[in-house]
Amino acid sequence: MADTTRTPQQTAEHVRDGMFANDNASKGLGMRIVEVGPGQATLEMRVRPDMLNGHAICHGGFMATLADSSFAFACNSYNELTVASGFSIDFIAPAREGDVLTARCFEVSKAGRTGVYDTEITNQRGERVAMFRGRSYTAKGRPAVAA
Template identity: 50%
Template sequence: MEVSEQPDAVAAPADPQQLAEAVAAAMLERDAASTMLGMQIEAAGPGYARVAMIVRDDMVNGHQTCHGGLIFSLADSAFAFACNSDNQNTVGAACNIDYLRPGLAGDRLVAEAEKRFGAGRSGVYDVTVRNQRDEIIVLFRGKSHRVRGEVLETMRDNAAR
């Protein structure tokens, strides 16, 4: 039996800004749900992410406003990009969301996530979703929990799965 040689580990960028950008790009590439909803990462940094989405006609509910679950998804995706920005696998542990205004078909919604606190394996992030008129649509607070592993895994790690 011949064993194929696996490539060495892919080095993650050492610069925190470049690392956050690389992590966000890798996560979005694997994120079929966010991609399907048309989300685009506008900015990523250490403990920070800004993600945009246009409300399409197929995203409105019976009240002709954007379905709250889809706005939640936008806020949750920004939260995920922000809390994984240091390349440590991190998941949501809890969240709270306040819907303040409706999103309408054609609106451009932007979710801005910022780290507020971090200690040990836990973090707290605030996400504000605004429309193109800079009106606040949603306030979201997420609590994160760090788990094992890194976002930017090596090819060897992936081959072992």
């Protein structure tokens, strides 16, 4: 059921606040929400020493988690409970300790209960380090966060 008491932007911000309050995974990795809007979200995360793999570069799982979190805030921004049904990620360049990674997610398609979202991850120099595509499934009639 659509939220008719708020503008689409206000709804996205309401969902951001409600979801992030309970998002221990994103908070535990030091993620910060930079921006949200209908069908879009931008998050940042600094690469810490405990995120490095055996090659002294950011473990791909942490980059996927950053993109997945951005995807979650984007696809839930309408306040309809939405979950990932799958994703793929392509790593383009390494991220190193101290890099600030930015994941910008935007809606590509939303039809019925399914959606497609693309997320670009860049470093603090604006260099692309990964591309992520998420597929979502919406449980109609259930809010992502309480009114």
